[in-house]
Amino acid sequence: MKNLLRDKTSLKEDIEIALNAQAKMEAEASSKYLAMASWLERNGFERSAEYLYRQAEEEREHFLKIFRYINEVGGNAVTPVVGEVQLEYPDLRSVFEVALQSEIAVTNSINRLVGQCRANHDYATEDFLMWYVKEQREEEKNARRALELFELIDVNSATGRFVLDKEIAKIGGHE
Ligand code: OFO
Numbered sequence: 001m002k003n004l005l006r007d008k009t010s011l012k013e014d015i016e017i018a019l020n021a022q023a024k025m026e027a028e029a030s031s032k033y034l035a036m037a038s039w040l041e042r043n044g045f046e047r048s049a050e051y052l053y054r055q056a057e058e059e060r061e062h063f064l065k066i067f068r069y070i071n072e073v074g075g076n077a078v079t080p081v082v083g084e085v086q087l088e089y090p091d092l093r094s095v096f097e098v099a100l101q102s103e104i105a106v107t108n109s110i111n112r113l114v115g116q117c118r119a120n121h122d123y124a125t126e127d128f129l130m131w132y133v134k135e136q137r138e139e140e141k142n143a144r145r146a147l148e149l150f151e152l153i154d155v156n157s158a159t160g161r162f163v164l165d166k167e168i169a170k171i172g173g174h175e
Contacts, residue, residue: 009074012120016075018113019125023066024080025109030059031085032102036095038087045092045161047169052099054172062135069128092164093150100143107136142171 006013037052063080070077089095110132117126149167154160 011075026063035085045165096146103143
């Protein structure tokens with residue numbers, strides 16, 4: 001049955017597996033941002049919490065976009081099981097350090113996937129993934145910007161933390 005179905009799509013099985021893995025990674029990114037937003041909110045950083053709540057929603061959209069693409073091209077989109085994510089952070093800065101590391105990992109994964117598509121001559125999926133290539137450039141830039149702010153503003157003073165919360169919330173042009 002499976003082989004019969006595969007004859008009806010040009011999507012290669014390896015690409016389908018890799019796309020499902022990428023969808024899962026996006027769903028995990030959404031959960032990570034949700035946990036970070038919650039930590040920020042619980043620790044008095046309400047504005048930057050809003051920023052990361054929005055990021056959580058965006059990652060959910062990224063997940064869905066891949067999920068629906070897999071079915072659209074005749075594959076089988078598998079609902080991912082998202083594991084435990086980090087719920088607690090030692091301090092404000094560490095939230096954004098983890099965010100940057102996570103974005104870099106997603107970028108690397110997208111790049112590998114694009115390479116795999118090219119090697120398999122799957123130009124439709126490669127074209128679909130170009131949106132993610134651009135998106136990751138933007139997301140990494142924003143994550144780096146958050147960390148740059150810690151070099152400019154003193155996180156050890158109450159005023160500094162207040163200003164950091166405000167400035168981080170402005171990243172991405174939402175405030
Ligand atoms: Fe899905 O854009 Fe970040 O990770």
